[in-house]
Amino acid sequence: MYALVDCNNFFASCEMVFNPKLEKVPLVILSNNDGCIVARSSKAKALGIKMGDPAFLYKNRKDIVMMSANFALYSDMSARVMQTLSHFSPDIEIYSIDEAFFSLEQGIKYIDKCTEISKIIHKWTGISVSIGAAPTKTLAKLSSEIGKKEKGVFVLTQNEIPQLLSNTSISEIWGIGQNLTSKLKQKGIYTAAQLANADDIWIQKLIGVTGFRTVLELRGIPCFEINETPEKKKSIVCSRSFGQKITELAPLQEAVASFAVSAAEKLRSQQSLAGFISVFISTNQETSTCHIHLPNATSDTPELISLAKQGAAKLFREGPYRKAGVMLANFTEEDQSDFITEPKRKKPGAMKVLDEINARYDKPMIRFAAEGIGQNWKSRRDRSSPKFTTSWDDLLKIV
Known part of the structure; x- marks a missing residue:
């Protein structure tokens, strides 16, 4: 038997865990730069607010609470939900930040087990979930939608x-x-x-x-098994809209350097090397792109930063620019690289140490000078909640 657990109104639910007063009002979560709505509470959905609606449509609505997305909080709460789920099933496939497939052993009362799992997840994390169980993963996905409309659990x-x-x-x-x-x-x-x-x-x-x-x-015939090992990405994109428009090359290069750092970290996390990097910058009217094919595949951050800055310099004209990004592609496995034909490839030891140190803290402790210090170009998140679960300074205080 297959089951899908789906966190209800996940982003909004994470905010409500640490601020229960939000349960009483329509709540919407805004995208990077607070531009549009990316998540809604049940009360907000009841008002007819749609995904993707521009935030300015509701800026004068005093009955609606708008908050900036707090992805550090959502990511950590997702990990807690998945960790709780792992106590009940050894076979888990994390499908998205708020969904996971898992298997149920034969010979048990599925409705009772799913109800127990739902209650424990809510008790341990504060997040309410819906669970759908069925003979196949495709049917489990449909069943979870029914579970949302009923008492949270539906077994087909x-x-x-x-x-x-x-x-x-x-x-x-x-x-x-x-x-x-x-x-x-x-x-x-x-x-x-x-x-x-x-x-x-x-x-x-x-x-x-x-x-x-x-x-x-x-038809009820299983064809898709639980995939415990996530498939490696074939490309990695890191991009953001700027908090303020950029008119000079220096801050533009800082931005693409920062995106290259993030992309390189994700690349190494799946043990891949990139043979291609693309840099793009956008004004309100058009997007310009620079493609660079690497002679030797790499995951070395300084090398990718240098290439990203070169790409930005080639593209730069009079702005103002509102968005930029970096894409890595043409991946190969780390253990498939040829050290004879690629003698210039840097040893990955330094990058491994860098990743290990930064992974210990809620924010990078070691950064590259190319990323800049002030970073005035960063996206606005004027309405963000604190990082309750990942920062000592933001721990919830009970007085």
Whole structure:
């Protein structure tokens, strides 16, 4: 049996854990630079506030609380939820910051076990969750949505599958994107039931092997196993909108250097080397991009900083610039590099020590001078809550 745990209104819920007064008001979480809405509480959803709405639409609404995203808090709370879940199942696949698949052993009362897990997660972390269990991962995803509408837990049995599929649009199926939805509708398939009952040879030719596996999952036949090891990313992008527009090269190079540092750290965390770096800078009218192919793949931060700054210098014209970013791609494995043909590759020891030291603290203790000191270009987060769980200075005080 497969199950999916989904944290309810996760970003908003994290804020409510440390400020219970927020439970009584409509709460929205804003994106970097406080530009648009990226998360909403149940009360905010009831007002018709939509994901992606510009924040300025509600700036004069005194009945709505707007807060800047506090990703340090959300990431740590996510880790606590997943750690709690690991007490109940050895097989866990972290699907996103607020979702995880896990397996349930045979021969137990699934509804009782899922209810127990839900209660313990809320007790230990303060986060309420919905859990859906079903014979396959695709059906578990649909079941979790039903769980949100009921008492937080829904277990789908084999006999209940036909009714669920009849009431489910194909656009709601995990793995069926917008393009595939349009293609299926053109062929007269509008519901999950119609998709599940389609002819095997015909549907496989239409949507491919992976799509056909989704069809089998809808029929209750498991095809997607719990993946305990996250797939390595094929590209890494770090970008931000600036807190204030940039008109000079120096702060622009500071920004892309900082993005290169973050990207390089993520690259090393998955034990990869990059053979390609792309730098882009944007005004209100256009985006300019510089592509650089590396002769030798690397994960060395100083080398990537240098390349990022070179790219920014090539692109720079009269601004003002509102956004920039760095992308790394063309990855190879660290242990697959050829030290004979790549004699200039730097030893990774220094970067490993750097990562270990910075990982011990809530913010980087060792930084590169190229990132700048003031960093006035950084995104605005004027409404952010404290880092309650990752900073000693921000620990919640009870008086």
